[in-house]
Amino acid sequence: MPNSQTSHIRINPNRLRADFDALSQFGATASGGVNRPAFSPAHLEMRRWFHEKARQAGLEILSDGAGNHSARLRCGPDGAKYLLMGSHLDSVPDGGRYDGALGVLAALEVLRTVQEQRLKLPYHLEAIDFTDEEGTLVSFLGSFAFCGLLTAADLEKPRGDPQALAEGLQRAGLTHESILAARRDPAQLAGYLELHVEQGSRMEKAGVQIGAVTHIAGIRFFRLTYTGSPGHGGTIPLEERRDAAWGASAFTLAVREIVMGGFPECFANVGRVEYRPGFFNTIPQQAELALEFRSPDPDQFDRLEQALFENAREQAQRFKLELNIEFIGKRDPARMDARIVSAVRESAAALGLSCTSIISRAGHDAQALATICPTGMIFIPSQGGLSHSPLEYTRWEDCVNGANVLLQTVLRCANLDLSS
Amino acid sequence: MPNSQTSHIRINPNRLRADFDALSQFGATASGGVNRPAFSPAHLEMRRWFHEKARQAGLEILSDGAGNHSARLRCGPDGAKYLLMGSHLDSVPDGGRYDGALGVLAALEVLRTVQEQRLKLPYHLEAIDFTDEEGTLVSFLGSFAFCGLLTAADLEKPRGDPQALAEGLQRAGLTHESILAARRDPAQLAGYLELHVEQGSRMEKAGVQIGAVTHIAGIRFFRLTYTGSPGHGGTIPLEERRDAAWGASAFTLAVREIVMGGFPECFANVGRVEYRPGFFNTIPQQAELALEFRSPDPDQFDRLEQALFENAREQAQRFKLELNIEFIGKRDPARMDARIVSAVRESAAALGLSCTSIISRAGHDAQALATICPTGMIFIPSQGGLSHSPLEYTRWEDCVNGANVLLQTVLRCANLDLSS
Structure with a gap:
């Protein structure tokens, strides 16, 4: 795969749009952005919404001690690894609607599409939402804990307000101990894929639709x-x-x-x-x-x-x-898996989309995941390069393109032996 | 003058030394320096000491509304102008013993020497102590008021603490009004001469004994x-x-x-x-x-x-x-009167002292005086260039040289028509 039977498969853009619009209501601000820092009431509310959506789709739910939570689709053979996709639902204070949220929703949409198509893959699929990627409280709290990179000191001397962290953890029902125990066994992971807006203007300026991220600075x-x-x-x-x-x-x-x-x-x-x-x-x-x-x-x-x-x-x-x-x-800088980068480029080409290799300047959960499994990122253009702003905007057409490249890359990865 | 009858005249180095040692006791610090900011009890006490010294010498005393005070010697014809000499008795907090004080004492000593010698000059002589040259409260308070350069705003927005200014003025019996009325009529002034330590290391490095200041920066x-x-x-x-x-x-x-x-x-x-x-x-x-x-x-x-x-x-x-x-x-920069600069150089040469033209980098009362009358400054070396420090030091031999150059310059100025 993809083969003549799967290369025509597309995500459902209307379902994705409905999800995106629904999600944009959580923590919506008058200026058109969203305000949902990690563990804020709006953030916890949208996480419950994500659970509900996964449950409605008949997907398995998984939560860990760092508050990371996933929808899972068993589409591989028994004992198969999980190919992880995702990003984060939290935002910076007064941030934009696309940063993070789109990656989580696209991952969920890929699971539903594969499920509908009853595709059998060499791995199971998992759509994950990592905790506090924006680091309002603790920089990369969720993905660092997931990858075993978080230390007790990171929690004791948080980047954000310690009092806000304590209150947030209480609201979310988490503890320092549960967070530090949240490490996922890398042997269970086939890889990690993340769709994200560029947060810069290079793709817009170059008039290119898809960015195959090669490195995260x-x-x-x-x-x-x-x-x-x-x-x-x-x-x-x-x-x-x-x-x-x-x-x-x-x-x-x-x-x-x-x-x-x-x-x-x-x-x-x-x-x-x-x-x-x-x-x-x-x-x-x-x-x-x-x-x-x-x-x-x-x-x-x-x-x-x-x-x-x-x-x-x-x-x-x-x-x-x-x-x-x-x-x-x-x-540390992270190098994306060369085979996944190729798969992204090939998927874009197969979809008739222009594609460029690109370096991510900003940090992403993928930076942590790259330390434990083959990892790739897909960028779509940010209008005017604006991000961390209510004015953050990506054309819907680009969002759909990105989700389809994510889907096709997932299918294309089936041809790779990612455990090697 | 100076002529064969006056060129041999010298100040009394023992009397000057006794004065200098006595004065160094006011506000003396354990580290060997002095602490006598304008209007501090130590500063006001030393001013009373200066009055007493002048009175003992039979000199006239003059005080103005800015706290400037002088000893005067009538050694000119009736209606003659005053040739002013002096500097300031105040110090920076924790300053040195030479900065300012030496210039006032040397001026007093010149008056006593001329008086003893019963010399007749074309002008009267006046040894003045200007208020707050160091600007602990108001930059150049005394000499600026004296020259009509001080404004009400300078007193209302002082460089130092307004409360400390108010308390100091009360201690000294002065008011904003009295200060702003302290302007001296320039028509009464033949000129101004100031002996001061260099506060830099140029003279010491060049091994030169007397500096004839040409400009104040x-x-x-x-x-x-x-x-x-x-x-x-x-x-x-x-x-x-x-x-x-x-x-x-x-x-x-x-x-x-x-x-x-x-x-x-x-x-x-x-x-x-x-x-x-x-x-x-x-x-x-x-x-x-x-x-x-x-x-x-x-x-x-x-x-x-x-x-x-x-x-x-x-x-x-x-x-x-x-x-x-x-x-x-x-x-503004101040240019010293060229005739006085020559008189300083000639006086030094006549005394067998090496002399260099020098620019004063630091500010001095002479900067104000130069705006209203012919002005000159005489520098003597500062050891290691140190000033505004308890470690400030000038060899006593240099102090005596400076006082003698001041005396001889006063006598030599008699040959100049300074009112032209």
């Missing part, structure tokens, strides 16, 4: 501090100064040149700087800057980091400064 | 704001960004190059910068920086300002940013 955060000598800005000749602002400024410009000149697939940002003491007439003795950079693959990541820090040190030497580089955090 | 303050586009630092390609940090960084480096390359007598400092929004992953949409620059003369000042802002605008263009330049404040 990783990110590394550092704090760099240049230290020079203090002094009065009106009495020490510039030739004799050790002005930390010079190092910080030269490095900030160098970051731009390094990335643009040699790392076209990478991103970097100096988003914050602070000079100390920080007055008109005092020479900046210290300049502390916040650096993040992103790369789709570990090799480029390491080379970029090396190039950046080499330059940072050169600037320190040039201006006679000391330099301290402090590691703050990271998320 | 002016200062201009501006706030520059670059504005670009907001965005996520992980999804917008660097080529498409309008990152305000790039403009601010490039300008900060250019300031250094412009000053070092073309304005060796000028100083500049970018002491503070703030990016907004100011997070790791947000592209800086705005970068606001605090710029001050200093020049010894108005022409260079204007050329430097032009060069800086031309570059600032070039950087805005280069990075597709908007630029706003906001004027914050200024102090």
Whole structure:
């Protein structure tokens, strides 16, 4: 598969649309967006709606201790693995209707379509909704727990408000213990597929309908501090100064040149700087800057980091400064399974859709799943690149295209031995 | 004068030393410095001591509504102008013993020496102590009021704590009204001479004993704001960004190059910068920086300002940013009277002391006085350039040299028609 008997199969666009419209009512805002952060009443309500929809379709329901919950279709032989599809139903505060929700609904729709067609596949199918992908409380809470990547510290020092986390867990009937025990056995998984809006404007600009994600960029955060000598800005000749602002400024410009000149697939940002003491007439003795950079693959990541820090040190030497580089955090880049990427491209071609390889700049649950099973992502265009905004919009035609590529990729994966 | 009868005259170094040691007790700190901000009990106490010293010497006492007070010697013909000498007795919090105090004591010593020698000069002499030169409460309160440069707004929005100003004025028996009425009639002034420690290390490094100050640098303050586009630092390609940090960084480096390359007598400092929004992953949409620059003369000042802002605008263009330049404040540069500068140099030479022309980077009361009468300053070396510190130190030999140059310059000025 797909073969002459399955290549014509399509999801039911009207059913998908009805689901999408129904789901968009949960946490709907006056501005046309949705407000349903993880464990908020609106979020928990829509999860109950998802259960009800799955039950109505005669699908099996599965929930874990991290609040991840799935609809399952047994369409494979006994003892078969599960091919997982999904995304997340939570949103950022005052977010858009497509981000996450579309991926979960498309997965559900694929299950129903396969069910209706009574197709037999080499794996069972599972449509999953991961908890708090947006990290309102804990970054990637659900998929990280699912993949065994979450630690007790992540829950004890959450990115969000600890009190809100405690209240949310209580509302959802979850505990730290249940979350940390939610790891799924990877041996049961054939792979993971996620349909998502691009959240950028590259596809729209290129006029392309489907994005076959090849990598999800990783990110590394550092704090760099240049230290020079203090002094009065009106009495020490510039030739004799050790002005930390010079190092910080030269490095900030160098970051731009390094990335643009040699790392076209990478991103970097100096988003914050602070000079100390920080007055008109005092020479900046210290300049502390916040650096993040992103790369789709570990090799480029390491080379970029090396190039950046080499330059940072050169600037320190040039201006006679000391330099301290402090590691703050990271998320590793994820490489999508090459066979799945090909399957996505072939599915798009078979459907007569234009397709491009694309790197995801934003983080996704797929980043976690890629650490435990063959993983792929399908992007569809975001109008104007807008996301995390009530103005987030994707043409419905593109949503249907994406769901059909997801379906056909699921069928096409049957020809792959994903466990190898 | 000076002639064969006066060129041998010297101040009394033992008397000056006794005064200096006595004065150093007021507000003395354990670390060897002094703490006597304007109108503090220690400051008011030392002012009473100065009165008593002047009275003991049979000198006339004069006080004005800004708290400036003087010892006067009538050594000129009836109706003659006053040649003013002095500095300030107040200190910065936890400052040094030489800054200001030495200039007042040397002026007093010159009066006593001229008095002892029964010299007749074409002018009377006056040794003045200006109020709050350090601006703990109001920048240059005394000398600005004296010269008619102080405004009601300066007192209503003081640089220091308004409550502390009110309490200090009450302690000193002064009011806003009395201060603003303290302007001295310039027609009564033959000129102003000030002996001061350098507060820098140029003279020590050059191994020179006397500095004939030619200019006091002016200062201009501006706030520059670059504005670009907001965005996520992980999804917008660097080529498409309008990152305000790039403009601010490039300008900060250019300031250094412009000053070092073309304005060796000028100083500049970018002491503070703030990016907004100011997070790791947000592209800086705005970068606001605090710029001050200093020049010894108005022409260079204007050329430097032009060069800086031309570059600032070039950087805005280069990075597709908007630029706003906001004027914050200024102090005009002061040119010392060329005839007095020559008199200082000649006096030093006659005393067998090495002498250099020098620009004062720091502000002094002489800056105000230069707006109303011929003005000159004499510098002596500061060990290690330290000032505004308990470690401030000038060799006693240099203090005596400075006082003798002051005396000889006073005598030499008799040959100049300073009213022309």
